Amino acid sequence: MGRTRKRSTLANRAIVASAALILGGGGLVAVNVYASAGEGWSWSGQGNEQNQTKNAENAGQAISTIDCPEVANEIREVPDQARTEVDGELAKMDSQITDAYKQFADQKEEIERDPQLAQNAILNPLKDKRAASIDRISTAIGRSGQRPQGLDPLAACNLRADDNQGDGNGNGNNDNGQGNNGQDGGQNGDQNGGQDNNQGNDQGNDNGQGDNQGNGGGGGQVGNGPEASDFVDIQSVQPNVDQPQQQQGGSKGSFVTQCGKNENGKFNPDNVIVAPGVSNGAHHMHDYVGNQANDAFASDDDLANGDTSCQNQGDKSTYYWPVLRLQNGQNENDANADGGGKDQNVGEIQTPSEVTLNFVGNPASKVTAMPRFLRIITGDAKAFVNGDANANASWSCTGFEDRQLKDKYPICPEGSQVVRSFKFQSCWDGQNTDSANHRTHVAFADNNGQCGNGFKAIPQLVQRIVYDVPPGPGFAVDSFPEQLHKPITDHGDFINVFDENLMNKVVNCINSGKKCQ
Numbered sequence: 315m316g317r318t319r320k321r322s323t324l325a326n327r328a329i330v331a332s333a334a335l336i337l338g339g340g341g342l343v344a345v346n347v348y349a350s351a352g353e354g355w356s357w358s359g360q361g362n363e364q365n366q367t368k369n370a371e372n373a374g375q376a377i378s379t380i381d382c383p384e385v386a387n388e389i390r391e392v393p394d395q396a397r398t399e400v401d402g403e404l405a406k407m408d409s410q411i412t413d414a415y416k417q418f419a420d421q422k423e424e425i426e427r428d429p430q431l432a433q434n435a436i437l438n439p440l441k442d443k444r445a446a447s448i449d450r451i452s453t454a455i456g457r458s459g460q461r462p463q464g465l466d467p468l469a470a471c472n473l474r475a476d477d478n479q480g481d482g483n484g485n486g487n488n489d490n491g492q493g494n495n496g497q498d499g500g501q502n503g504d505q506n507g508g509q510d511n512n513q514g515n516d517q518g519n520d521n522g523q524g525d526n527q528g529n530g531g532g533g534g535q536v537g538n539g540p541e542a543s544d545f546v547d548i549q550s551v552q553p554n555v556d557q558p559q560q561q562q563g564g565s566k567g568s569f570v571t572q573c574g575k576n577e578n579g580k581f582n583p584d585n586v587i588v589a590p591g592v593s594n595g596a597h598h599m600h601d602y603v604g605n606q607a608n609d610a611f612a613s614d615d616d617l618a619n620g621d622t623s624c625q626n627q628g629d630k631s632t633y634y635w636p637v638l639r640l641q642n643g644q645n646e647n648d649a650n651a652d653g654g655g656k657d658q659n660v661g662e663i664q665t666p667s668e669v670t671l672n673f674v675g676n677p678a679s680k681v682t683a684m685p686r687f688l689r690i691i692t693g694d695a696k697a698f699v700n701g702d703a704n705a706n707a708s709w710s711c712t713g714f715e716d717r718q719l720k721d722k723y724p725i726c727p728e729g730s731q732v733v734r735s736f737k738f739q740s741c742w743d744g745q746n747t748d749s750a751n752h753r754t755h756v757a758f759a760d761n762n763g764q765c766g767n768g769f770k771a772i773p774q775l776v777q778r779i780v781y782d783v784p785p786g787p788g789f790a791v792d793s794f795p796e797q798l799h800k801p802i803t804d805h806g807d808f809i810n811v812f813d814e815n816l817m818n819k820v821v822n823c824i825n826s827g828k829k830c831q
Contacts, residue, residue: 389465638664646663668779742770
């Protein structure tokens with residue numbers, strides 16, 4: 315994919331009236347500009363009395379997406395001899411869902427009239443394909459290890475309605491995603507705990523922007539998302555950030571690595587962590603900073619020998635995340651490509667105005683060096699259908715970063731910019747650089763900063779990405795097609811390729827309380 319240019323700030327402001335939510339005088343206007351995909355929605359109104367107007371051909375929709383259990387989360391052990399085949403089959407299952415979702419989107423009107431059509435034409439064939447993949451996964455693991463049990467029931471998928479559906483009277487689900495912004499710290503048995511980043515104490519101020527906006531509206535997802543109820547005015551959110559208390563013996567220092575903002579225009583829809591060797595394994599486009607050799611086929615040696623955009627050449631780590639697109643009706647040069655338009659990701663890719671990569675310490679203890687080629691994924695690209703147990707991205711606005719959102723995009727006031735934040739897992743099992751589900755080898759510290767179950771504290775990557783986009787709901791992150799561009803699906807990926815000397819410097823800076831770069 316070629317280099318993408320960011321629209322200038324002045325040009326961004328010029329399209330606010332047609333591609334954003336305009337606040338003032340009680341009026342609300344929004345447009346979801348999927349014009350290039352031939353689908354969209356619009357709504358307008360005063361105060362809390364929004365009336366959603368849908369494209370005539372999409373009227374009356376109630377079902378929004380396909381919901382499939384995540385097989386990878388249930389696989390605990392994969393022998394090295396089976397990993398390539400297992401990873402390939404898991405990636406194939408993602409493609410199966412993508413293909414089924416496309417078929418569902420093409421036949422949505424007929425399915426609304428005849429739900430049995432979905433069962434016969436989409437869900438049953440999808441179940442058969444998934445069952446065959448599950449069998450191949452189990453067989454591959456069983457050749458050199460214990461055959462996994464209990465996977466067969468995961469083959470079946472369902473159609474589901476958007477969780478945000480309102481009551482048909484202009485009342486949404488009364489949840490603006492405002493939580494306590496604290497990792498819950500409960501490192502459960504599989505060390506996946508602590509990633510419920512804004513759960514609990516939801517303050518709910520949705521202003522009635524549910525899917526069934528208006529009186530008796532049919533509701534449901536129109537187009538591929540996002541929709542009005544996925545956005546909230548950041549000024550209506552109460553401060554909710556609670557930092558853990560620094561303890562005696564903690565590590566207070568930090569290390570900043572400067573790797574640019576992807577000025578090189580490196581994009582691809584691969585994910586070498588979860589789908590190595592599979593082109594378009596992510597089904598959405600990624601921004602990359604740091605290592606320039608990262609694609610689906612990159613080995614550890616490729617990464618070690620690759621170029622880096624980082625100023626300190628000792629950091630050849632790779633940092634990547636889904637691109638953010640401005641939905642202004644402008645086709646990107648991936649409009650007909652995998653990961654782009656072919657996977658329902660359309661609109662103009664935005665280059666961040668700022669990217670900060672900061673490694674910080676642990677409030678309760680000193681940190682130890684990360685192993686080279688440690689892989690960490692934070693957040694869940696499939697959280698819309700998986701649930702929010704592993705969701706971990708936060709959304710906010712400059713000037714309001716004491717207010718963090720997990721399942722809503724922020725509407726920032728004029729002069730304020732959109733901020734995405736990721737706090738990566740900071741506890742490591744001391745042995746593995748990866749795990750079968752790419753999660754259980756790392757975990758979050760608990761609310762007191764402690765790493766449980768023999769895990770060791772490591773430098774915590776804190777990633778902050780800022781965008782200058784028009785105020786309002788004219789943007790979204792790329793996602794798997796069936797995840798409907800929901801903000802809760804945001805996620806970040808990291809592979810540590812620091813050289814030994816630089817990693818030792820990072821650890822020494824953090825443990826001695828210094829601020830280094």
